[in-house]
Amino acid sequence: MRKLEVSLPEQSYSILIGSGLLAKLPNLLEMQGVQKQDRLFLITDDQVAIHYLEPVRRSLSESGFSIDFAIVPHGEQSKCVATYESLIGKLIEAGCNRKSVILALGGGVIGDLAGFVAATYMRGIRFFQLPTTLLAHDSSVGGKVAINHILGKNIMGAFYQPKGVIYDVDTLQTLSTRELQSGFAEVIKHGLIWDHSFVDWLFQNKEELLSRNSLYLTEAIERACAVKVAVVSQDETEQGIRAILNYGHTIGHAIEGTTSYSAYTHGEAISIGMVGSAWMSEKIHSSSQGLTKMTEELLTHFGLPVKLRTPLSEDKLMDYLRRDKKHTSTGFIFILSPIYGQVRINEHVPEGLIRQALHRIGAC
Numbered sequence: 001m002r003k004l005e006v007s008l009p010e011q012s013y014s015i016l017i018g019s020g021l022l023a024k025l026p027n028l029l030e031m032q033g034v035q036k037q038d039r040l041f042l043i044t045d046d047q048v049a050i051h052y053l054e055p056v057r058r059s060l061s062e063s064g065f066s067i068d069f070a071i072v073p074h075g076e077q078s079k080c081v082a083t084y085e086s087l088i089g090k091l092i093e094a095g096c097n098r099k100s101v102i103l104a105l106g107g108g109v110i111g112d113l114a115g116f117v118a119a120t121y122m123r124g125i126r127f128f129q130l131p132t133t134l135l136a137h138d139s140s141v142g143g144k145v146a147i148n149h150i151l152g153k154n155i156m157g158a159f160y161q162p163k164g165v166i167y168d169v170d171t172l173q174t175l176s177t178r179e180l181q182s183g184f185a186e187v188i189k190h191g192l193i194w195d196h197s198f199v200d201w202l203f204q205n206k207e208e209l210l211s212r213n214s215l216y217l218t219e220a221i222e223r224a225c226a227v228k229v230a231v232v233s234q235d236e237t238e239q240g241i242r243a244i245l246n247y248g249h250t251i252g253h254a255i256e257g258t259t260s261y262s263a264y265t266h267g268e269a270i271s272i273g274m275v276g277s278a279w280m281s282e283k284i285h286s287s288s289q290g291l292t293k294m295t296e297e298l299l300t301h302f303g304l305p306v307k308l309r310t311p312l313s314e315d316k317l318m319d320y321l322r323r324d325k326k327h328t329s330t331g332f333i334f335i336l337s338p339i340y341g342q343v344r345i346n347e348h349v350p351e352g353l354i355r356q357a358l359h360r361i362g363a364c
């Protein structure tokens with residue numbers, strides 16, 4: 001088992017990554033201070049539930065924990081006010097109190113949604129992230145929890161850290177190919193923003209990674225999480241450097257939002273967003289020549305899209321970009337890469353350049 005520590009001013013926690021961790025959940029929770037009398041409430045989705053709900057529920061009940069659960073439909077549409085409110089109702093009905101603990105068993109949607117429920121139920125109760133997708137190496141760490149508004153992604157949210165992340169890599173074996181590939185977008189992002197040797201390693205080991213070799217996946221998750229931990233521990237609430245974790249997300253969120261979260265997975269949208277960002281980087285920084293081609297090659301190797309499948313309106317994407325959380329009254333802020341393996345926060349990116357980048361990725 002690999003272990004990383006997230007050290008934050010108010011609270012620190014561990015990320016445990018390894019095989020067979022869900023089976024050890026009762027012990028791992030007790031080691032993190034959860035007691036048998038603390039009511040557990042597990043939140044998952046209908047796809048994850050098929051594989052993991054019963055074994056997890058049974059092992060916790062047989063170990064003496066009392067556990068209730070709720071299953072929501074899979075997909076980004078569940079990150080909404082209606083699902084949030086219904087979950088709060090279920091917690092009340094189950095008798096959850098301030099000592100109760102939420103278990104977020106699933107991918108990024110479940111982690112964000114259950115985390116937001118935990119952050120707000122009775123003004124905040126403990127929660128653990130139990131990621132079951134590759135993409136969730138990113139969303140489970142760092143405490144960004146949120147639900148979407150029809151006009152914007154993650155608009156209602158909080159910075160609310162989990163008490164721990166328990167990442168059983170065996171769960172990646174049941175992911176669909178599309179979901180696995182989607183997760184690589186965020187893994188690649190962590191390399192592109194911080195550590196070019198990690199990007200090279202991903203290139204070299206793509207066969208092992210795509211064939212779900214657990215040792216290689218564990219290594220990839222650990223290295224990507226290490227980048228995230230290094231950034232978040234410097235800037236928990238995104239006052240500055242944490243914005244670099246948004247590389248590719250400005251355009252990516254606009255793609256997801258304008259297609260009502262139905263045409264692209266989060267990873268696919270971020271993949272296309274990173275191509276747009278690489279292209280703008282080349283236009284602004286002469287030192288990043290060749291970045292777009294290299295980014296496209298890497299993403300394509302991992303089965304990710306580098307262009308919109310069907311053209312989207314440039315104006316609609318621009319409207320969405322104006323509502324991006326990084327946007328200020330002084331202009332568009334983009335995370336761009338002056339050199340392979342590093343990024344900077346670029347303020348005042350000209351609208352004309354953004355429009356050209358949108359064309360480059362297939363907007364019309």
Ligand SMILES: O=C(O)C(=O)C[C@@H](O)[C@H](O)[C@H](O)COP(=O)(O)O
Nearest residue numbers: 138142144153154242245246249325
């Ligand atoms: O942790 C962060 O900070 C990130 O930006 C990571 C992103 O990959 C993640 O998708 C995040 O939820 C996006 O946050 P948002 O503030 O842009 O909504």
